[in-house]
Amino acid sequence: MTGPGAVGRGILGLVFSATAAVIYLPIVVMIVFSFNSGRYQVMPFREFTLGWYRRTFQDIQYLEGLANSLAIAACVSATATVIAFICAYSLVNSKFPGKTAVTLFVLAPLAVPLILIGISLRIYFVSIGLEPSLALVFVGQVLYVLPLAVLNIRNRIAQIPRSQEEAAWALGASRTRTILEIVVPSCKFSILATLIITFTFAFDEFVIAYFLTNFSITLPIKIWTTLVTGFDPAINAVGVMVFGFSIASGIVAQAIFMRKDKRT
């Protein structure tokens, strides 16, 4: 393939490196500050300490938020992945008029600002007499991650050769058995990766949760209120841990996707 000349390559490489540097700079700074013994987030660096991390794990509010976030994210991820699998399988294996429209409808929340999902659900739930709570956050976040899950799994199911399914069917296996024994195993890596991705997205999600709960908080809400209502130097340590967790699960999900690719 033809490509740009040496100068062009140099300039383009520079743009890439500069962009990457800008993207990673604040993360590095946050990591550095999380180990800084100074109470204020100003240079120069004082002494190395693990105190902020220790303090985070002694703060009951962070722990409560973390527990809530983990529980909700687990429920959201499991629910959304199951619904998405059934939906994706059916979308791939059916023909009916308006299928494209139905597909776009299911994917629609992707193209809507989260704040609209949050505010419309809040107003709606309040007016039918439901108090804001973690259960409502669960509903809102399932809606948020479902399109991603459908996209992920659908792409994989569309690649599976039909012959095995047809063979199982011809030999008299039921639809459920065909799905459980043929389809699920052949896209288990996609399903696993989807579980991880939806978990991470739900775990990090702030806006929908902020609208839909009042008193029980999630970790992103606790982080937010700490940021806007007064400063806590431990916030750097929290940020680093949340960030590390997100990146780690991203890498794991990516690795699982790669593994799937090799097998096909």
Add this chain to the structure above:
Amino acid sequence: MVAFRKQKRVLPGKTSPIANLWQGILPALVLMGAFFIVPIGYMVGLSFIGPEGDGPTLANYGTFFANDRFTDALGRSLLLASAAVAVASVFAYPLAYFLTFVVSTKRRMALLFILIAPFWTSFTIRAFSWQLVLSDSGVVAYWLGKIFGGSVSLGFLYTMAASVFGLALFGVMLITLMVFSVMATIDGRLLEANRDLGGSEMRGFVEIVLPLSLPGWIVGAVLTFIICVGDYAVPTLLGGGFKPVLAQLMLSTLKGTYDLSMAATFAVILVFVVLVAALPLSLLRRQTRLLQ
């Protein structure tokens, strides 16, 4: 196929598992209907209910457009999102071009991952980390002070420019990804032909790569605009709250005054903005592959 058909007759009462499984879409459809369409529809209805529970009336919209504070917020949201898309596009094209035509196929995915990875975490954490860097007592000001002497006041944090910066970074990632996914499918022979016939690199870019990758840009730009126009975290943490955007007004109205009708009106105006912004996607009928 013949054997398969015969088998089907032997097992009456069962239909082929392959076709007509539309029932499986129902759970997702019900979820979307009950918690997405109905709430938004309810909100639209509520926006036509006046302050005294009267209606249907356009009173809330009248209030909105008669109040400079509100229309300014709308204008600011639109400006922020447009600026973010513009800035992001300027960087995204060279990046996508670099990934497609300079980097080897093997390293591509790794480099793409480097660009995307930080965006796995929430806007909140990322916006906060930028505060550490950009504030007047932050790292950039400190090093500039070291280099040039004296105390440097950037005056950058809590401005519109800081918001644009924060949102554009996100846009760079998204638009690069979308443009790259289309650029990578361009037939290399077209560029070879351009070169063989004496066309310059730049000409190849302008006349071949740019038009062919436009669908990817449209998807990336539209999604970036939509996400940025409704964002709340970046304008609050980087832009400060003194010049509110639509999302901030919405939240303060909802959590502060409990005026549900007015909050709904803000939201419906945002829905309208999103719908208009999504119009370019309909140009892409043939490229819907991208979204699917």
